[in-house]
Amino acid sequence: MRSMIIKWLKAAGLIVALVCIGMGAKSFGRAPVVRGETASFSCTSVKPQVVHIDGSQAYVFRHASGRDLMLHVFSGAAATGPSPAVMLFFGGGWRAGTVDAFASRARALAARGYVVILPDYRVFCRDRTGPMEAMKDARAAYDWLIAHAAGIGVDQRRIVLGGGSAGGQLALMTTIRRNVGHRPAALVLYNPAIDPGAMPEFLSLSMNASRPISPARQPLDHMPPAIIMHGEADEYVPIATIRAFCVRYRAAGGRCDVEAYPEQRHGFFHKTIPDVLIGGSPYDLTLARTLSFLATIKGLEPR
Numbered sequence: 001m002r003s004m005i006i007k008w009l010k011a012a013g014l015i016v017a018l019v020c021i022g023m024g025a026k027s028f029g030r031a032p033v034v035r036g037e038t039a040s041f042s043c044t045s046v047k048p049q050v051v052h053i054d055g056s057q058a059y060v061f062r063h064a065s066g067r068d069l070m071l072h073v074f075s076g077a078a079a080t081g082p083s084p085a086v087m088l089f090f091g092g093g094w095r096a097g098t099v100d101a102f103a104s105r106a107r108a109l110a111a112r113g114y115v116v117i118l119p120d121y122r123v124f125c126r127d128r129t130g131p132m133e134a135m136k137d138a139r140a141a142y143d144w145l146i147a148h149a150a151g152i153g154v155d156q157r158r159i160v161l162g163g164g165s166a167g168g169q170l171a172l173m174t175t176i177r178r179n180v181g182h183r184p185a186a187l188v189l190y191n192p193a194i195d196p197g198a199m200p201e202f203l204s205l206s207m208n209a210s211r212p213i214s215p216a217r218q219p220l221d222h223m224p225p226a227i228i229m230h231g232e233a234d235e236y237v238p239i240a241t242i243r244a245f246c247v248r249y250r251a252a253g254g255r256c257d258v259e260a261y262p263e264q265r266h267g268f269f270h271k272t273i274p275d276v277l278i279g280g281s282p283y284d285l286t287l288a289r290t291l292s293f294l295a296t297i298k299g300l301e302p303r
Contacts, residue, residue: 043125046096053100053118055107057152061119061144062137065127071119071141072099073152074110076302082155084300085115086188087145089138091165091267093199094131095124101164101270108287113302115154117145121170131169131196131213138170139177146182158299160186164269165236168192168228172215180222186297187226188290190269191237194245199236216245225255227293229286231264259289 052058056072063069076083086109090101099120106116121137122129142161149156161171161184168189175183193199195217197210211217226249230242242258249256261268263277269286278285294300 041095043095046125047098049120049126050098050100053103053106055110056103056118059144059148062140064133064137065122065129067127069120069122069137069140070099071117071144072106074106074116074118075153076113076115077111078113080303082150082158083113083115083153083302084158084160084185084294085117085145085149085154086160086162087117087119087142087171087184088188089119089121089161089163089167089170091163091167091190091193092123093193094134094166097123097166104283105287105290109290112291115152117141131166134166134170135173135177135213138174142174142178142184157185159184160188160294160300162188162190163192164190165266166193169194169196169213169215173213173218175223176215176218176220183222184224185300186224186294188293189226189228190286191230191234191266192228192242193237195237195241198241216241216248220249220252220254223249223252223254225257225293225297227257227259227289229259229261229269229289231261231266231268233263234266236266257293259286261285 051070053072056074058070058072060068061071088102088106090097090099099118102118106118109116119138119141121134121141123134124130127133145154145159146156161175162168163171169192171187171189172192172194175187192215194215195210196213228242228246230237230239232239239260246256246258261278261282264275264282268282271282272284274281
């Protein structure tokens, strides 16, 4: 009797272990976890999301986590027909950031004839969500733009996706996960988070768990022309990883330009104060480089 009980307990223990492993694997692969509160970061300092940006028209593109997600559209100047569009996702480590981060750049691009769209997406500090939810929101914003292109004066064949940091990751993953025939015409990226598994400051996950959200770990076939503007002193996304990513991008047949800025750190492209090391303000230089890159791609200059 005693030996039978021992055998039964061992079998039961094995079943429990297998169930736990299965549950753990399911949970492990489902939702990479954002490091919300850390010694150097508190959600109490995060601003509420902006609901109005001067010069733009707001549209609700999705309802999620109990709130409306809006995108803000800046109309292109002097358009004579459907215009090229640029959709830019703000950064903030998937835990913070506001939709007006690219407002000045949006106005500058709109003044040159582009329709510019700045979408909101869910972040940890406002919604207790992670990168997977942000990716769903980014895709929904792009889908909305495709569906409503004619109504806001956009040529859906001439859409550019872009963003900074986590926003760059969203632009890349939105592109990678689209069918080839429905991908954007180009990518404009500012220090994009191409490998979230290598960013422990922001995410609590292993390299394997980061695969579903990591552009660096995806096939890069049939990707549109891309430019990455990156600081050589970036403390979160080393420029060596960007250069390696572009090597893979080109090997898959795509165009990937890297514009490196000496001594510049993460988020440098927002700075408007001139820097003698790069010969001007990062904002002005990256705006000019964005425009010169788009001018090299047929159909992406406003008519």
